[in-house]
Amino acid sequence: MNAPAPKITGPSGRPVIRQLDEAAINRIAAGEVVERPASAVKELVENALDAGAARITVDYADGGKTLIRVTDDGCGMAPDDLPLALSRHATSKIDGTDLLNIHSFGFRGEALPSLGAVGRLTITSRAQGAEAATLTVAGGRASGVKPAALTRGTVVELRDLFFATPARLKFLRSDRAEAQAIADVVRRLAMAEPTVGFTLRDVSGGGEGRVMFRADPNGGDFFDALHARLAGVLGAEFIDNALRIDVERDGLRLTGFAALPTYSRGSSVQQFVFVNGRPVLDRMLFGALRAAYFDFLSRDRHPAAVLTISCDPERVDVNVHPAKAEVRFREPEAVRSLMIGGLRAALSGAGHRASSTVADATLAALRPEAPRIYQMDRPSQPGLARSFAFQAPLAGAAAAPLGFAEAPAARVEPAHPADDAAARPLGAARAHVHENYIIAQTETGIVIVDSHAAHERLVYETLKRQMVENGIAAQALLIPEIVDLSPGDTARLLDHAAPLARMGLVIEAFGGSAIAIRETPAILGAVNGAALIRDVLDELADLGDSQLVQARIEAVLSRMACHGSVRTGRQMRAEEMNALLREMEETPHSGQCNHGRPTYVELKLADIERLFGRR
The missing domain is CATH 3.30.1540.20 (MutL, C-terminal domain, dimerisation subdomain)
Structure with a gap:
């Protein structure tokens, strides 16, 4: 079978190099940044966090395939900024002179134009001291800026994701699976920012929808806020069996909570690692977490932990993955040593302590299943009184054949x-x-x-x-x-x-x-x-x-x-x-x-x- 001929050829039949148009460039970029609805939610919520939002609401319909709407109370944008926000590589996060000194979630300026290239995107925003405005872009074609009604912050609404690239729709999973992925993204970001309030709603079918997740802002210091947030996100059982981690060495700091070895899981679903507040899925970091526990767990069990590594932004490169899910440290061995040493020190400090879930499981095994009692089977109060009187010990020595002269001793001790x-x-x-x-x-x-x-x-x-x-x-x-x-x-x-x-x-x-x-x-x-x-x-x-x-x-x-x-x-x-x-x-x-x-x-x-x- 002959190989297909190149699509772009010159008079001589050789391939010709040409510049792609803006729409094609944005669709290619969207393929790297927006893999599924959860990817779009991640980019939009991170933009809201960079805008200083204190409360963020995420609405979705049909697993995010037909609607994703992110509402925040951040700083907002002026009307003149809206067209620029939809241009590729336009951002307010960095000035481009230093790609290592990054203090924000986003910095590439690719998310909004990419979403606008593959869906129907509407941005409504209002900055302090400016009028509210809205702008719509569908399949890469933008409309003009129009006045709008909004008190503060920004509302980004994305409808019909991948309508401009229908082939991508075939690779999406069921509505339930995509909704679960969205919930995982929101929960992970909620753990990264415990002082920010998050609300996740499923509005499939219209109306106010159903609240799938809610986390109110937490006050106090970092550990108090994180403690309360993890209790709400992962459950009280995790936080009751977790050890506080706070270790600093050579400008690197490891904070968070790590569970006792006896509170282990069958998979790594309760392992969350953040670098300067950014959720990451980095093999080296998860390998260090596994190494810290390997002497206490069998190979089919996994530790549970929520850990944050804080360092100077110039000591870590976050621009090595299209979705910023992986990072590169300047001194990876120092980070690994900090994680293993800090976790093992905390586990050693726990001494002989075992998780409370062990006692809970024991009580559940001992507790007999209570039989169902219907109203007609309940004895009357006079009947109960006669029953108790019959079971009571009889007074006097003459009653010895039926009663008890004294309570039998049942304690055995050294x-x-x-x-x-x-x-x-x-x-x-x-x-x-x-x-x-x-x-x-x-x-x-x-x-x-x-x-x-x-x-x-x-x-x-x-x-x-x-x-x-x-x-x-x-x-x-x-x-x-x-x-x-x-x-x-x-x-x-x-x-x-x-x-x-x-x-x-x-x-x-x-x-x-x-x-x-x-x-x-x-x-x-x-x-x-x-x-x-x-x-x-x-x-x-x-x-x-x-x-x-x-x-x-x-x-x-x-x-x-x-x-x-x-x-x-x-x-x-x-x-x-x-x-x-x-x-x-x-x-x-x-x-x-x-x-x-x-x-x-x-x-x-x-x-x-x-x-x-x-x-």
């Missing part, structure tokens, strides 16, 4: 309990049941501890501490193992030779694109060096860094801890149980086992009484 231990966080041990579970009493309830899992974590933390103090022993290979790689893989691997050497894996260049493995971690025993190197390269390509060698070493330590811990089936004495509880209180990360599962469950007395209907 012969010499520590009187002050109940005031400690994990309480005083009272029993060891099924040769594995410690029942401890606290001042406010009880604690149930998996003694094997808890002791396994304690031994594991001791082994890790000894490894850090004494270093990782490396085993020199009698004959170095030579691995042939591509030139790019060799360069990438040698760039990480120093951190790999600290983990006991010593490599060096061996001419051409080959590398030589000189030493391997002794604790791993005999290893397939070539397979290990390729696994490390896969992680480097995926995350920008590799924790694989360290993960394998710590997996060996974890197995050693498992074999060296208290075995299920051995009855523990009271002093052993209390010693284990005290050590858990003093050891970081003891609230979860080596696989991220909880090591104990705490039940409040009030919850226990509710289980038995006493409240």
Whole structure:
């Protein structure tokens, strides 16, 4: 089959270079900036935030395909500014002299002309001290500026998205899926700006529509505002189990909230990272988040966190992605180190704390399902009184065959309990049941501890501490193992030779694109060096860094801890149980086992009484 001929040819039949017209340029730009209705919402809401809006309302119909309307109370635009706002690369955010010193969401001046090229766009705006005006552009053709009625701010209305490029409509998903994408964008921006109010409404079918999301402005300092916003967006369960993060180093600052390891998720849906307030989807940053938790979670569980990295704008380039979803840091290793170190310090500071969801799940499992009682099945008050009287203990010794002479003793506790231990966080041990579970009493309830899992974590933390103090022993290979790689893989691997050497894996260049493995971690025993190197390269390509060698070493330590811990089936004495509880209180990360599962469950007395209907 012959190749198709070029569409533009000269007299000689050669392709001719020509300048595209403005409409075609805008449609091409729209393909990069506006992928779906949610992309349009993102651009318009970011413009509203750059205008200093305190309240933003987003209305959409049919998943944003037929209508997107963004209303804000920002600074607005004068009538003379409206035509210029619809010109490509016209912006009030930067003057063009410095593309690194950017303090706003937008700066390219592409969003509005791109939207006007693929839809029917109407802008109505009023600046302080000026009259309100409106301008409409459809398929790249603009009308004249007209007077309008508006109190303040700006209203941007986009109808019939992609009507000018109908082929793009075929790639859109269902109305529900597009609406969900819009909601995700608004929620993400609401977390980035906790002091701004957001309202999202579905106006499909006309009328006032239905409020799908609402977040009122929050006052106070940054952490107070963010705390309240996250409680509304992600739910009280997340914020109740999250640790406050505030770390600063070398001009970089990491703030936000990160959840406890026992509050892990089945996917990464609750991971949000912002750079100078801008939501980003950057592999390096999410890789650092994963690395901070990798010692506390199994590979099928994911941490939950909302984190913001703040730095001088000149230390980060936000102009590397069409949708500004990725960034490039001048010192990526410093940012990665800040995230991993800050998160691990916060997790260590949490000590033995476990998430409250563990207790909630336990109570839900214990609580019996209440049978449905119909009115005709309810006993009368006189019947209840007779029933209670019949069940009451009879007075006198003569009543012993039917009543109780005294209440039976049901408490089992050690012969010499520590009187002050109940005031400690994990309480005083009272029993060891099924040769594995410690029942401890606290001042406010009880604690149930998996003694094997808890002791396994304690031994594991001791082994890790000894490894850090004494270093990782490396085993020199009698004959170095030579691995042939591509030139790019060799360069990438040698760039990480120093951190790999600290983990006991010593490599060096061996001419051409080959590398030589000189030493391997002794604790791993005999290893397939070539397979290990390729696994490390896969992680480097995926995350920008590799924790694989360290993960394998710590997996060996974890197995050693498992074999060296208290075995299920051995009855523990009271002093052993209390010693284990005290050590858990003093050891970081003891609230979860080596696989991220909880090591104990705490039940409040009030919850226990509710289980038995006493409240």
